[in-house]
Amino acid sequence: MIKEIEIVCPPGQQEDEGALIKIAATALNISPQKISALKILKRSIDARGRRVVYRMQVQVFMDELYVPETFTVKYPDVKTAKPVIIIGAGPAGLFAALQCIELGLKPIIVERGKDVKQRRRDLANINKQGLVNPESNYCFGEGGAGTYSDGKLYTRSTKRGDVNAVLKTFVAHGATEDILIDARPHIGTNKLPQIITSIKDSIVNAGGEVLFDAKVISLLVEFGKIKGVELANGQKIMADAVILATGHSARDIFEMLHHQNILIEAKPFALGVRIEHPQEIIDQAQYHCEFRGPDLPPSYYNLVEQVENRGVFSFCMCPGGIITPCATEAEEIVVNGWSPSKRNNPFANSGTVVQINSEDVKGDMNDPLRMLRFQQEIEKLAFKAGGGNLVAPGQRMIDFVENRISKDLPENSYLPGTKSVELKEILPGWINERLRKALPAFGRKMKGYYTNEAILVGVESRTSSPVKVPRDKETLQHPQVTGLFPCGEGAGYAGGIISAAIDGINCAIAASKI
Numbered sequence: 001m002i003k004e005i006e007i008v009c010p011p012g013q014q015e016d017e018g019a020l021i022k023i024a025a026t027a028l029n030i031s032p033q034k035i036s037a038l039k040i041l042k043r044s045i046d047a048r049g050r051r052v053v054y055r056m057q058v059q060v061f062m063d064e065l066y067v068p069e070t071f072t073v074k075y076p077d078v079k080t081a082k083p084v085i086i087i088g089a090g091p092a093g094l095f096a097a098l099q100c101i102e103l104g105l106k107p108i109i110v111e112r113g114k115d116v117k118q119r120r121r122d123l124a125n126i127n128k129q130g131l132v133n134p135e136s137n138y139c140f141g142e143g144g145a146g147t148y149s150d151g152k153l154y155t156r157s158t159k160r161g162d163v164n165a166v167l168k169t170f171v172a173h174g175a176t177e178d179i180l181i182d183a184r185p186h187i188g189t190n191k192l193p194q195i196i197t198s199i200k201d202s203i204v205n206a207g208g209e210v211l212f213d214a215k216v217i218s219l220l221v222e223f224g225k226i227k228g229v230e231l232a233n234g235q236k237i238m239a240d241a242v243i244l245a246t247g248h249s250a251r252d253i254f255e256m257l258h259h260q261n262i263l264i265e266a267k268p269f270a271l272g273v274r275i276e277h278p279q280e281i282i283d284q285a286q287y288h289c290e291f292r293g294p295d296l297p298p299s300y301y302n303l304v305e306q307v308e309n310r311g312v313f314s315f316c317m318c319p320g321g322i323i324t325p326c327a328t329e330a331e332e333i334v335v336n337g338w339s340p341s342k343r344n345n346p347f348a349n350s351g352t353v354v355q356i357n358s359e360d361v362k363g364d365m366n367d368p369l370r371m372l373r374f375q376q377e378i379e380k381l382a383f384k385a386g387g388g389n390l391v392a393p394g395q396r397m398i399d400f401v402e403n404r405i406s407k408d409l410p411e412n413s414y415l416p417g418t419k420s421v422e423l424k425e426i427l428p429g430w431i432n433e434r435l436r437k438a439l440p441a442f443g444r445k446m447k448g449y450y451t452n453e454a455i456l457v458g459v460e461s462r463t464s465s466p467v468k469v470p471r472d473k474e475t476l477q478h479p480q481v482t483g484l485f486p487c488g489e490g491a492g493y494a495g496g497i498i499s500a501a502i503d504g505i506n507c508a509i510a511a512s513k514i
Ligand SMILES: Cc1cc2nc3c(=O)[nH]c(=O)nc-3n(C[C@H](O)[C@H](O)[C@H](O)COP(=O)(O)OP(=O)(O)OC[C@H]3O[C@@H](n4cnc5c(N)ncnc54)[C@H](O)[C@@H]3O)c2cc1C
Pocket: 087, 088, 089, 090, 091, 092, 093, 110, 111, 112, 113, 138, 139, 140, 141, 142, 143, 144, 145, 146, 147, 148, 149, 150, 151, 152, 153, 154, 214, 215, 216, 217, 245, 246, 247, 248, 249, 250, 253, 316, 324, 326, 336, 337, 338, 487, 488, 489, 490, 494, 495, 496, 497, 498, 500
């Protein structure tokens, strides 16, 4: 017999099968010997009460054999199959490619950046010398922005596709099975690169192609139908279906579409700063304790406040994380965050951003690149304020709210360095004022949050795409170009790794129908 129940255990026992069996046996009023196995279906930390506990949904096997699921992948050979071009090797592009293979199509991924290994050198140059290679950075290269991301895998896009199938594909390519049960699954930046490489290997071994240093500069369109793409080296690659999965930072792609008279639209996004606290402040607040101890993971938070009709919210929170420079061009500053799988850095950071609506930004309302220019302008201001070499402008939290420059800045994780600056010199007044009002309000919700030990680092500007590439709801094709499938975060249909992967899968399915 198999029974599904919820059990609760204290921290420290969550991975101790013997202890969990005893708890389940007590809950079912049976002897532990009757339980042959226990399978955890879902696991979460409940820190609402005074005592922090793990809650688990489990299947209890009583006198019943439990055969653990195995996670392997076997793809058909598509070497000589009909080609589909996929621009961009981010999560959207990679999962589109795997789906193409499953559907008997040959994916040809064209990626402007380098493979994971070579890309690492460019990241070292960014962190140590403040030098950004516009073709190879935290956003561009094998695995896209996903490779050196934090690798949190939760999403609100559960209705758009099979989240579990995506998670299982990650497991089949090397991720731990924990991601299938944790309420807040996380891979970690140290583990993602190998997983991404393994996915690329699956694509290539099945007969797909992955071309690096292959930057698309033009779409080949004839009589409203896609015919292929042209690369920066002059090479032309032909196919009847092109999946455009170039991410939110490929500004030249948006320029290219506009220049080719392919309809794009300005899109609202959110902008603000990254905020970093000592991790122990967050742990004390969330776990109501002096010290977290070894049995609980570094804690997270999720904060939101409405200020003058705009949402101000924390975003991409990285416990035990690092603030990272994510610019894709010289002379701009963009910050984001990541953490290793153990989340064992002493700081906690999150993007803290204000929702921007279309009417907030001045300029020609008919210009689809209006929001993009606004984003770019602020990133350039941040670079200037930092004084170069990717040094980022920073300000202590209470100093920011009370409008005074910080005498010094706290130790922080941003490797190129931070400079004390009044952030109101960079942020537009209507963003600045909302952030100023939201931070003390966050402090009222979370004890210890509102502190001058926290630093604000500017600017968190690539929260989502500032441009939308329209597509038909049913066919997922661009309304003007048959066979062109705008896909993933850059086109405005995803926000994060899982939703980008799901959108890639959906676009591949749509591409198989033409
Ligand atoms: C530091 C950091 C941390 C993050 N943490 C998380 C997290 O914890 N959880 C989460 O869900 N999300 C996270 N994200 C966001 C996540 O990485 C993105 O949402 C996701 O990667 C978007 O996938 P995508 O495939 O749509 O686009 P991208 O990943 O941006 O991939 C686009 C690809 O297209 C390529 N490309 C662009 N232009 C061209 C061209 N002209 N020719 C050829 N190729 C081109 C790029 O080089 C890139 O590889 C993080 C991002 C960063 C930078």
